[in-house]
Amino acid sequence: MFPKYQTTATTMRKTLTLATALASTIRLAAQQPATMITETTNGANIRTEVSEVKRITFADTTYNLNKNGYRILEANDLCWPDDRLLPLFLPPTTSLKSLDMSAASLSGEERVMFCTLQGLINRTSPRILLYNHNEEPRTTWPSAHSLRTAVIPTSKPYTLVKLFKDEVKGLVLYSNTQSEHYSNLAATIAGLDRLLPVTKEIRAKLVANGMDFPVVEDLTALKMSSALDIYTYLYDNYWHRCSHRLLVSIRPTIPYVHDISAACGAACVWLDPRKSDERQLLDKMLQDLTPGRDIVLGWYPEERSGVGEATKYGLSTVPADFFENTTVYAAVNKPVRINPVPKRPRLENKVYATVYISDGDNIQYCQHAMAKIFEQSGRGKMAMNWTISPALADISPMMLNHYYRKATALDCFVSGPSGLGYAMPYDAHNSRYYASATSSKLVKPYAQLTQRYLEKAGLRVITVWDNLSPVQSKVYADNCPYLYGLTVNDWERQSGRLTGRVQSKWLPITPLYPCYANSADVVTDFFNRDIKKFKGTSPMFVTGQVTVWDVGPDKLIALKDKLDALSPGNVNIVRADHWFSYYNEARHLPFDITLLQDMEITSSPTKTSAKYAADGSPSEEYMWVSQAAEGTGWVQMDFKDTFQVSRYVIRHAEAAGLAPQLNSRDFTIEASLDGDTWTTIGTHTANTAPVTDTSITPVEARYVRVTVTHGGIDGHVRIGDIEVYGAH
Incomplete structure (x- = not known):
């Protein structure tokens, strides 16, 4: 990024060029809207819409050099794109x-x-x-x-x-x-x-x-x-x-x-x-x-x-x-390696329970205490939800990768409060809104920032502290489509229990009851207030939170036997992403049907595996790649049942941290009831975006097929992940 000169001088003037180019005079072959992509030596891609470029200037610059001949940077010399929490640093030296x-x-x-x-x-x-x-x-x-x-x-x-x-x-x-x-x-x-x-x-x-x-x-x-x-x-x-x-x-x-x-x-x-x-x-x-x-x-x-x-x-x-x-x-600027999400069994008339472990919004906890607690032997024996900070996607992506690498299929990572960094829209302890309850002006940019980092970090659930007004809830629903659900805190500081709700007909918001519990016994007691009423005629959902300082995996694992004793054979402790999937299905709301265990997936010849096209991870390690470099390929999903399909999401190569030029350009999405007669539900041409997220008028379908006719610049088709949202 910065030039090296073989000189012992402490300062020197380097003339890069005396030309100033106006954006209006630049000829671009790319189809509109044109995107200028600057690739830096640390692997980052900085995207700028050409319509937003006013002037590109190269000018005389005076700077200091260190003893190795490298330019010494001042604070205002740093490359700090608007879409990053921290500047782009050069990679660490060899030693x-x-x-x-x-x-x-x-x-x-x-x-x-x-x-x-x-x-x-x-x-x-x-x-x-x-x-x-x-x-x-x-x-x-x-x-x-x-x-x-x-x-x-x-x-x-x-x-x-x-x-x-x-x-x-x-x-x-x-x-x-x-x-x-x-x-x-x-x-x-x-x-x-x-x-x-x-x-x-x-x-x-x-x-x-x-x-x-x-x-x-x-x-x-x-x-x-x-x-x-x-x-x-x-x-x-x-x-x-x-x-x-x-x-x-x-x-x-x-x-x-x-x-x-x-x-x-x-x-x-x-x-x-x-x-x-x-x-x-x-x-x-x-x-x-x-x-x-x-x-x-x-x-x-x-x-x-x-x-x-x-x-x-x-x-x-x-x-x-x-x-x-x-x-x-932060200088080890690598993509987050998001693990595939395990497929879930069919919904049954059972009690579905899930428990969150607190304090992951605190990145010092992620660096220090969590590194020890995550090694406890109780982890991996019961589904547990680990709060973690999506800010680590910029601050230390390899820290996220460390935990993903060690995680089992029973470890689910979710965002700490209340998204990208700790925010408190409503303070239940002091009965006050810090963010306006009736205006979206300041909550909206926070939610948009949160969406970007949830997707970078692979986090589908946010634990909000403490609660949200209807306007604030709608802001999350409108700006965080990556979410499967939100939780809020029931500190029992209001009259009666908080009740769950669904925002915008798709986003479930459920109270943690209890929240910040200090033992498995407390969780058992709170859950039993509902479980004792379970009749077995329809699914029941309970959810709570424990404080990590009192209840680590070795203590939390006791919850499994305690809940089974309340209603033998009827309580399933599941991951948070599965819990919200079951929750929406039970209420006839849209959910990601690619999570279903019964789904069968086939594809044109691939260098990797057909299952990678819809495994919950966009990461390169789990990416579907066409075998031939012919610019074409297809993936087909059979959900073994009919659903009202209302949305599809396709994550392309760039979503995995690969070059934007490898994104699929032209593709169609089709739906079918029998696998023979197909209806086109989406056509996309000249795509440059890393993610295609499209809502449609609901259509009844058992099969969904994605066909790419113009893949990446190297001729290969890459699909990071496909999501299909449907309801019964």
Whole structure:
């Protein structure tokens, strides 16, 4: 992405071109609407509709070079597409320098300095890996990302700074004597100007190790002592220079996410929305972020007031205050390898139960505690739903792949609250809506962002905290077609139980009852309030949630026998995607009939397997590919029963992370009652989109066939996944 020059000069001017091309003068052979696709060296494809391009400019650029001759990037040099939560970083170097900061016994202020250094260096090219919060085995995530490291001796940690001293301009000198919030102020300035935030004690250690950096910013003369005054100073003097794509909310001296804040030039604050003056200052910052694009990363002094305040502005919070090495793991930019979804048996007059495990919205939990809990022996013995953050699709896609690789057919991943990042439309504990109950203005961009990341991460269910108004429910239904269902929390803080509902005649919204239970016995007690009424004449559905801190797989597995004892032979504990499929079928609502165990699938000759065309995974490993490179192919599904088919979805090559040019261009979808007489229900030509999602007037059918007449640019037809929605 960035040129290398064999020179020892610290700065140079490189003239790329003096031409400016207007989009109106560009001739494009592609059919309209034309799409310009920029492929970067880290494998990303940036799509831009030509009609949206005003000007393409190549101009003189002045920049600094490091000792290896590579351009040193400043925060505003990063490539940060609007459809990504974080910038596109170059891939990690062959061998990263690693330091165990815990073993090196570094102070909190030293760790902030080292994490800031990591962000400054990794901004140009990821070369530093730091260990801080070692709950999981230290090799877990470097191994999952296929990284090699060269260890810095913990007895000489400042050797790491010396290795990269030429890429540091100087120091921000501060003291936490009057207030710990100076640490966040110093770290913010450091990220903007390629400086290291240091106290006088840390500076003395740098000098003792042969590094006498100049003090560029000296904050020690400042007399402010309150969080409000310090962050007001930050806002007045530096906020206009900070990135408004990301706000980091982090307790001062906690080091973990300072690498990404420094790399992005983001502000670091710790403001308490429960205090009106601090809330007003936080609001001024939140107002400058864009709903549906930007996020808050970190945490707050108090959960509900903090998450709720961001929600008021259409923003979500990705809990991450102990998440390590974001600038390394985000740089391993690989597609998420989504597992195939097991087929389900026919619906019976049984009790269908499903249970969710909490806290997966918190990416530090995904990185640390979940890595241990997921290894418990009870996992894989009963269907369990693991909440996980769809934000990992950008922040650490290989972390998602790690869990997918280890998952059994009984492990189902679902989104934590309330989609892409933690948002709280309604706070049941305080009986208030943070997002307007009657307007879709700010919920809509959040739902659209959520849809994109649900699909990238392969998550079909969202656990919403705490509830949704009718308007908010409709926003999810209108903008999140990838969903199978939503859950809301019944904290028993209202009169009577919450009841389930169906939004827009297809999206089920069901209460978790209980929610955040602390034992299998509690779940059993709540479920029995319904199961004791089961007559066996129609299906019954129960669903609940446990807190992972009290109920891991080894304890949750006891639920299987406990529920069977309530109604022997009548209770089926199932995955969440199956549960919602059964739920919709029982209510004669559309559901994805490709999940049915009875479905038979055939195809034209394939290099892979016919079943891959409709297995619930669009990933390359499970993709249907035509055997011949003739640009044609077909797939046919026999559902063994007739359904009112009302929607079909086809995921093409790009949905698996492959080049957009490999998407199928021309194809038809047909339906039949007998397999002989066919009716065309969809015709698509000149397709460039990664996903085709089409609703139709319901048609009765037993068979559905997809026929491609113009495949990818290499002549092969690729089908990532097919979904067909029908109802009895």
